[in-house]
Amino acid sequence: MGTQVKRIALSGYYGFGNSGDEAVLQSILFALRAEGERQGIRIEPVVLSIRPEETSRVYGVSAVHRMRLSDVKKALHECDGLISGGGSLLQDATGLKTIPYYLAILKLAQFYRKPTFIYAQGIGPVSRKLFYPFIRNVFNKCEYISVRDEESESLLGKMGIVKGRVEVVPDPVMGLPLKEGTVLSRQERPIVGVSVRFWNRDRSELDGLAESLRTIAEQRPVKIRFLPFHLPDDVEASRYVMDRIGTMPGMSDMDMIENAVHPQDMLAEVSGCDILLGMRLHSLIYAASQEVPLIGISYDPKIDQFLKRLGMKAAASTDGFDSRAFAEEAVRILDNREGWIDSKKDSIIRLKLQAQQPAEQIVSIVKSARS
Known part of the structure; x- marks a missing residue:
């Protein structure tokens, strides 16, 4: 029998040239691959990116355009689960469209009856409380929720999400390794x-x-x-x-x-x-x-x-x-x-050890889910 393969879609602020968000993506990809190997399955990611060709070339994964609904629907319909995160996705400081976009991606995956996961997100600021019930509705249908700080956990609590369902973990970038063969040398001047x-x-x-x-x-x-x-x-x-x-x-x-x-x-x-x-x-x-x-x-x-x-x-x-x-x-x-x-x-x-926890939980859930 061959190795079990699970396809996981990743939604985030990917392909925009922000080094921090690209580091989040790279860290999640590394963590999923390592955890898949540990649990005996192969994870095949598909990334929702604003520049899918570039994302595919840089990270060696499948990618689709995050704003092309037909491509997104196809990716979600064919996947075994959706990860939303990490980074600060659910916040309204950058505009009114940010929260609805990321919630819509989660909601669409849930419509297709796919397990959904929140991966070490920083929640907020959410200054418009009209978003609270929408976030609560979508998050309560997620199989796993993790946030990167206690303040995010507290904000989700105010929205009505039970504290015991939320795991506080470090930002995934804490687990990002150096490239193999990287040689560091100290200079005479600091x-x-x-x-x-x-x-x-x-x-x-x-x-x-x-x-x-x-x-x-x-x-x-x-x-x-x-x-x-x-x-x-x-x-x-x-x-x-x-x-x-x-x-x-x-x-x-x-x-x-x-x-x-x-x-x-x-x-x-x-x-x-x-x-x-x-x-x-x-x-x-x-x-x-x-x-x-x-x-x-x-x-x-x-x-x-x-x-x-x-x-x-x-x-x-x-x-x-x-x-x-x-x-x-x-x-x-x-x-x-x-x-x-x-x-x-x-x-x-x-x-660093805690940064691996979301990947461990997600791979375990996806592995045990029916194909």
Whole structure:
């Protein structure tokens, strides 16, 4: 008898060029494959993507256009289950159409009587309570629900979803491995990785960060390396900060990595840093997963929620940026990298193990379901 094959559709913010969401996709694909092998079945993913040809080429999986209803219906009708996630899919901060779209995909799969799964999502913000009953209706018909923080669990509780049905797990990117054969080498000067995005209209947080980075570079020779996670916006934000820094003092210099498009390529870049200063959530998750000391800049509760799981708080926020204090914290960590790593190692190991739990549960359910 041949190996049992199960086809699982994946719905998320895939194909848009956002490194964080692409890392989520890659991490889920790795986790499903590993768990399928462990449980003795082969998982064949089909990804709903805005650029299906590119997604198929990059990840070696089947993909269909997420906005072509006929293709989506065919994929869901032929699959053995649908995963929605991870990332922040169910939120209305980016517009009124986001929540209805992802709920509609789940609802369509349920109409076809396919098991549906919520994979380590960050729920909210949902400022319009009119969405609550729709989310409750769809989620209560899901076979498995996992969220990436306690705040998401609490919000689902307010919507009427029983707490015992929701599992709190880390973001799946905590389980993303480096590419096989990746070789990391330490430089003579510490590499300060920086991940920024535009947020405040007056750019005050980026001005404050530029001042901090210049202060760090004045105190010791460093290479400041900008790592854009969302192209092309983060490239522009990085250039803005570089322009504000101006000429680097002493033996310090700076550069930017613009060609790390694949999630594991960016993961390798983060792994080579001595410290990571990040606004993007997944820049911080990448750093934690590779035991790279990190400092968070909060612009959204999801940053604070992740840092909390490491026993940390953001060193600055877009609401108030103390440049001097931020620079002092970065220098303090650079002076005691090993101490930071030792203090966080147990938490990081625990998060990595927990990140595999959704794949374990989903594969087990799909495996036992009737074909």
